Amino acid sequence: MKKPPKYTQVEDYIVNRINTGQLKVGDQIETEEQLAEQFGFSRMTINKALNKLVEQKYITRISGKGSFVTSSHVTKSLEIQSSFTEDMRSIGLLPESKLLSYELINSNEIPEISKKMNLKENVFVHYFVRLRTGNSIPIAISYNYVSTEVLPAINIEALNYSFYDYLKSINYTVIGSELEMEAVLPTPIQKELLQIDQGALLLSKAITTVSFDGKESILGYFETFYNGNIYTYKFNR
The missing domain is CATH 3.40.1410.10 (Chorismate lyase-like)
Structure with missing residues (x-):
């Protein structure tokens, strides 16, 4: 079975943690560096996944601080x-x-x-x-x-x-x-x-x-x- 695109794998990982309650509103998720090391993907791929999650209103990215869960909208x-x-x-x-x-x-x-x-x-x-x-x-x-x-x-x-x-x-x-x-x-x-x-x-x-x-x-x-x-x-x- 063909694997989904790399950025989608990162998205699914974070969304699943939100949906199961492992991450709650206001919680900070891993940094780009941490996710790149965890998945073995490039920073560009991780950045694309995080931007997709911002578009879907799951997270917000705050300059100098990181990415935070905002799944409640x-x-x-x-x-x-x-x-x-x-x-x-x-x-x-x-x-x-x-x-x-x-x-x-x-x-x-x-x-x-x-x-x-x-x-x-x-x-x-x-x-x-x-x-x-x-x-x-x-x-x-x-x-x-x-x-x-x-x-x-x-x-x-x-x-x-x-x-x-x-x-x-x-x-x-x-x-x-x-x-x-x-x-x-x-x-x-x-x-x-x-x-x-x-x-x-x-x-x-x-x-x-x-x-x-x-x-x-x-x-x-x-x-x-x-x-x-x-x-x-x-x-x-």
Whole structure:
């Protein structure tokens, strides 16, 4: 019986270990060097096998660190909205946030975004950038614009945790979001933060509405860049 191609043998070996529970989400697999020595194949063959596994969303490759199992994958419906925290918990990962920057900016500095948020002139906006992780693996970067007219003050420390949970704790109810999705190429900074070498990111653009004291208002505009190896969005017809 003819043997399958060499790279396929490596793929099958790793997939079998994932499917049998020997490797779990977040576990690191052998390096290219170790697999080449184990199978007696060239580094080129091993590299091809690992890239195939990335395409199939079994693993993610992080520059300078290695390859990690990501067989649990988030497939989100555009019609059923959930937070990043809920997404991570749904696939058994510990959701975490890291605040990268925070500042107050004038709405006049961001005319296009101000228009999306229906902001007046010279209104201050909370602008903060966060890195989102699951089991400490970088998964998404969010750029957030929140109206001070709707949310006058923010506990900065709370931005290191779930923003949705924080809103709930101060009696805001998230009603929903208008979403736009597109695939984009990562910037050098995004590659570094998400620790990826290749592939497109999934960009979610959301205008989120909340209710507070019986009044509905546009809270803000949120751009989130997701690692496409972890996230897929679908539209249910």
